[in-house]
Amino acid sequence: MAASSVCRAGGAAARALLRGARPTAAALTLTRNRGAATYAQTLQNVPETQVTTLDNGLRVASEESNQPTCTVGVWIGVGSRHENEKNNGAGFFVEHLAFKGTKNRPGAAFEKEVESMGAHLNGYTSREQTAYYIKALSKDMPKAVELLADIVQNCALEDSQVEKERGVILQELKETDNNLEAVALDYLHATAFQGTALARTVEGTTDSIKHLTRADLASYVDNHYKAPCMVLAAAGGISHKELVDAAKQHFSGVPFTYKEDAVPVLQRCRFTGSEIRARDDGLPVAHIALAVEGPGWADPDNVVLNVANAIMGRYDRTFGGGKNQSSRLATLAVEHNLCHSFQTFNTSYSDTGLFGFHFASDPLSVDDMMFCAQREWMRLCTSTTESEVERAKNYLRNAMVAQLDGTTPVCENIGNHLLNYGRRIPLEEWDARIAAIDARMVRDVCSKYIYDKCPAIAAVGPIEQLLDYNRLRSAMYWVRF
DSSP states (O other): OHHHHHHHHTHHHHHHHHHSOOOOHHHHHHHHHHHHHHHHHHHHTSOOEEEEEOTTSOEEEEEEOSOSEEEEEEEESOOGGGOOTTTTTHHHHHHHHHTSOBSSSOHHHHHHHHHHHTOEEEEEEOSSOEEEEEEEEGGGHHHHHHHHHHHHHHBOOOHHHHHHHHHHHHHHHHHHHTOHHHHHHHHHHHHHTTTSGGGSOSSOOHHHHHHOOHHHHHHHHHHHOOGGGEEEEEEESOOHHHHHHHHHHHSTTSOSSOOGGGOOOOOOOOOOOOEEEEEOTTSSSEEEEEEEEEOOTTOTHHHHHHHHHHHHOOEETTOSSGGGOSOHHHHHHHHHTOOSEEEEEEEEOSSOEEEEEEEEEOGGGHHHHHHHHHHHHHHHHHOOOHHHHHHHHHHHHHHHHHTTSSHHHHHHHHHHHHHHTSSOOOHHHHHHHHHTOOHHHHHHHHHHHTTTOOOEEEEEESOTTSOOHHHHHHTTSOOOO
């Protein structure tokens, strides 16, 4: 509807242009060349990421641009993977309390200070990271750094706020139970990494949230919020020198060393081929997730697997294109009404990962959709074509350049890269890695991770038609003569 409105509004102008002189062939060639050069120039003209390490181990990184706004954030290498069964959900709980006031700024004063800047404050917790970030006018960068430092070092954790947020989190857990896609992916972690820290959810359980005390939360912060595992990242119209000066002023008090009895040693989370089934025939749609073990963040195979995922594609009934989509699996889904939606994922952690797909389908279509999805995996391992790889590479390039839209994704990119890779990987380097991939590489890497491997499976809803595990395992290879 919006597109047609634009066409109607621009109709008179378009007719006027058509009545004018048509561009010559040389002009068209020049336009095409200018467009082709723009992509290469975009990669080359990305500002350099400057990184400075303070005396206490805190890394300060920034990318300067001519923006009137900036995003400043603290990325901390700690998440639910650093928790145990007793304090599961502590990181998520602390993140909720972080914006409720500090020891220097009570709740109301903290909120007024943020509002007076016209800033946007946000945060998130994952299995291996916690982040707090502020988007504000560039001139307010020093104040943003001061607020972030206060959050990290002086979170109030008042008893009244702890009890209030406990109720909020318990309500969120109830709402999460209604998100069957999220439930299926949590179950997938639970079965794939059973008995390890990655099996637990980020939000914790109802039981653990009910029993977490203020002392538990304070201990979590004291044990894990340390300068060497933090990155202060910024992007936008800021000066790196000013950022470093502000960091030295406000973050110098972040401890450098860990307590002797609280050094965070990550447990090796071994992958297990197994399944979890939560059958409920009262639900209208079945949610199925299947994955094999993927590589960790720093493994170069990740780029190839992302190309493979782009070949497999994704689909939702709300998409246009119908059966003319480039993804073969999407075409089959449309032609035979196999599912409501499907998407692929390549979730990486420091030493392992999950490479797989999730789909939602009607109860009587589960078997057909699983058959087609696993067959598409086998095709990636055996008969991927160069044309498919080129299309997927262009898709990844588009997604890569889209990271430049806005200061917040750039800032997040900086923080994540420094935590996961130890450096900010330039877009030119990513482009070179993508360009080096061919169909043979995709077939070889997919065979390495997918072919004849035991998958982890999570299924929720009316899943009577989902075949038993051994039958699904037998579809992870083809008998070829």
